[in-house]
Amino acid sequence: MLAKRIIPCLDVKDGQTVKGVNFLNLRHAGDPVSLSARYSEEGADEIVFLDITATNEGRDTMRNVVEKVAKQVFIPLTVGGGIRTIDDIRKILLSGADKASLNTAAVKNPEIIQKASQIYGSQCIVIAIDAKKENNEWFVYINAGTKKTEWKVLDWVKEVEKLGAGEILLTSMDADGTQNGFDIELTRAVSLNTNLPVIASGGAGADMEHFSDIFEQGAADAALAASIFHFDTVKINDLKNFLYNKGVPTRLK
Amino acid sequence: MSGLIVLDYGGGNLKSVTNILDKLGYAYNLTDKKEDILESDRIILPGQGHFAQFMESLNSKGLTEALIHKINFGTPFLGICLGIQVLFEESEEAPGVKGLGIFPGKVVKFTEGKVPQIGWNELKITTNNTVLTNDYVYFVNSYHVIPENKQIISAFSNYYIDFVASIEYKNIFAFQFHPEKSGEVGFEFFRRWIEKN
Secondary structure (H helix, E strand, O other): OOEEEEEEEEEEEEEEEEEEEOOEEEEEEOHHHHHHHHHHOOOOOOOEEOOOOOOOOHHHHHHHHHHHHHHHOOOOEEEEEEOOOOOHHHHHOOOOEEEEEEHHHHHHHOOOHHHHHHHHHHHEEEEEEEEEEEEEEEEEEEEEOOOEEEEEEEHHHHHHHHOOOEEEEEEEEOOOOOOOOOHHHHHHHHHHHOOOOOEEEOOOOOOHHHHHHHHHHOOOEEEEEEEHOOOOOOOHHHHHHHHHHHHOOOOOO | OOOEEEEEEOOOOOOOHHHHHHHHOOOOOOOOOOOHHHHOOOEEEOOOOOOOHHHHHHHHOOOHHHHHHOOOOOEEEEEEEEHHHOOOOOEEOOOOOOOOOOOEEEEEEEOOOOEEEEEEEEEEOOOOOOOOOOOEEEEOOEEEEEOOOOOEEEEEEEEEEEEEEEEEEEEEEEEOOOHHHHHHHHHHHHHHHHHHH
């Protein structure tokens, strides 16, 4: 049986891991290469890097980070943030990433999903969606959560699936940074509305039931978190033992 | 340690395989040349992508016959993901396109659940297995192989149905999963496979 995945996310700025609260207040959380190696040893099923650098030099730094991590850590690596063109995707895959995650660029230019999945295969194209609820509807936000779009989340998910996306990385802006638990309602609505695997993101806190809840009630295929892992609030091996004992299909090391 | 080649068929992610070989400290030749295939003494065929494009790439580079010859001749061979699928005669992914046809059988698509299957799934090894144990390994696949000769199956996994996760036959090891992305389990496999051959 396919295991539910636990995915630590590293927000990387200028080669260092940082974590924001509600997309603001960045603080340093350590060297991404050693953090990745530690997570892999503790049983992380995959690692996501989010490049939050705005400059071209920053992008090159990010590729160097991925290249270094890929030489040490032999689990799947996903990179997102600032990926705009087919050439950006090519470069990040060449540096050792297994998947590229698109957000703003996919909304602005949906054709890129189709092109990229034809060239590299659906399996390496992840669509990241920042979702926020307004008047009982979830809307897609872009530009790191600063700009609302016309897209309703459920429609956008259908669209990206049709265009050839391989996976959805779904961040609830309402839950993100709260540490009060994942957004079960949003995740469940999306997961039951698509044939693509859904990675739930935003809201994980110290209570490990947040994870069993998002798998059992939210129908998530994977769950992503950042600060609780960076700051050792929750240890990945403890979390996986907890999930295993709860009967969630889990890969133990 | 010369003579180990990683076949560069012009697509997919070869880097994760070569990164593991680098970390293990084994020399290899990343190549798409027929002469290198013919002179090789171990072949790794990593694969990701589309069955038709893959075969077309091998055909257009003139590698197909050399590869079939070497595999049938007994050269230690490791196929990964698409590298297990092309060992068979045909695939639902590309009707009419001939695979390498080393084994009778075909490649079919999952009909249940979210496709592709993405993630870690558990192996259930058969008695025809000398290198694996019942560990979790990393899969990314929409298709799986159905060999006519069930004796070559070395592990199953379950994704709504039992499907073939690996085969083992004489000099041939081929995996539907990605050992190069399966953490320590995969790392250990590469070490053992290379040292054994």
